[in-house]
Amino acid sequence: MATTLLVPARAPDGTVQVAVVSSGAPGLRIDDRAVVDETRSLGRITAREVALAPDEVRPFLAGGDRGSRALYDRAALASACDSLGVGAAMLDATVEYAGVRAQFGRPIGSFQAVKHACADMFVELTIARRLVSEALSAPVDGSPESCRAVSAAKASAAAARVRGLEIEQIVDHAVRFLEAARFAETQGDINPVSDRDFRRSPGSEG
Known part of the structure; x- marks a missing residue:
């Protein structure tokens, strides 16, 4: 499983940002999803009140x-x-x-x-x-x-x-x-x- 995730997020000013989050960060939940191919692992990510440092938020320069x-x-x-x-x-x-x-x-x-x-x-x-x-x-x-x-x-x-x-x-x-x-x-x-x-x-x- 990935240890670092790139999660799209909306900043207070309404712009779309990318959060660089550790998979074990408090407030981050990863639920395993059933897959046919057992060589892979998939999950649904839910983030609620995850604290981020300024350098963990990157601008999303794609429109x-x-x-x-x-x-x-x-x-x-x-x-x-x-x-x-x-x-x-x-x-x-x-x-x-x-x-x-x-x-x-x-x-x-x-x-x-x-x-x-x-x-x-x-x-x-x-x-x-x-x-x-x-x-x-x-x-x-x-x-x-x-x-x-x-x-x-x-x-x-x-x-x-x-x-x-x-x-x-x-x-x-x-x-x-x-x-x-x-x-x-x-x-x-x-x-x-x-x-x-x-x-x-x-x-x-x-």
């Missing part, structure tokens, strides 16, 4: 309120880029795995439930990539137009990242279902599994 909004949007856009990259990496890994993991003499990626999930993910990533590119191509200056572009990019990229997690669950289900079906077949309990069998199994899609 006042609009500048602070631009700073927020740039952070949101960075998060969108990160989510887009994670989603793309998850799709690539899933497609590669589905192409080499085989059951009943065929890759699990040949089953429609897995193919459809990967195709849906590809579509969502394509849309997210377009929105992120459009947000990056325009100045992130805190204007209403910029805010809308960044918000759309972040929402779409975050949804694509969540979709990547769902794909992993679908593929995991496919592996479990096919392994169970394979075991049952070896015991003489069922006939070889088909696309139709898998699509109608609980929790599958297609």
Whole structure:
């Protein structure tokens, strides 16, 4: 966790300043936020009556309120880029795995439930990539137009990242279902599994 924080604050005269605050300063509260990526830590910062020395307050030379909004949007856009990259990496890994993991003499990626999930993910990533590119191509200056572009990019990229997690669950289900079906077949309990069998199994899609 960071030991020093840069916190935007409004001075008594109404101008936007940046406070350089120790993470353990009295009056500063940091609440952990739940995250999917456990290699990272995120938190919500709340500051109430935090005492600052004069040299701990710096002027924010980026256009006042609009500048602070631009700073927020740039952070949101960075998060969108990160989510887009994670989603793309998850799709690539899933497609590669589905192409080499085989059951009943065929890759699990040949089953429609897995193919459809990967195709849906590809579509969502394509849309997210377009929105992120459009947000990056325009100045992130805190204007209403910029805010809308960044918000759309972040929402779409975050949804694509969540979709990547769902794909992993679908593929995991496919592996479990096919392994169970394979075991049952070896015991003489069922006939070889088909696309139709898998699509109608609980929790599958297609």
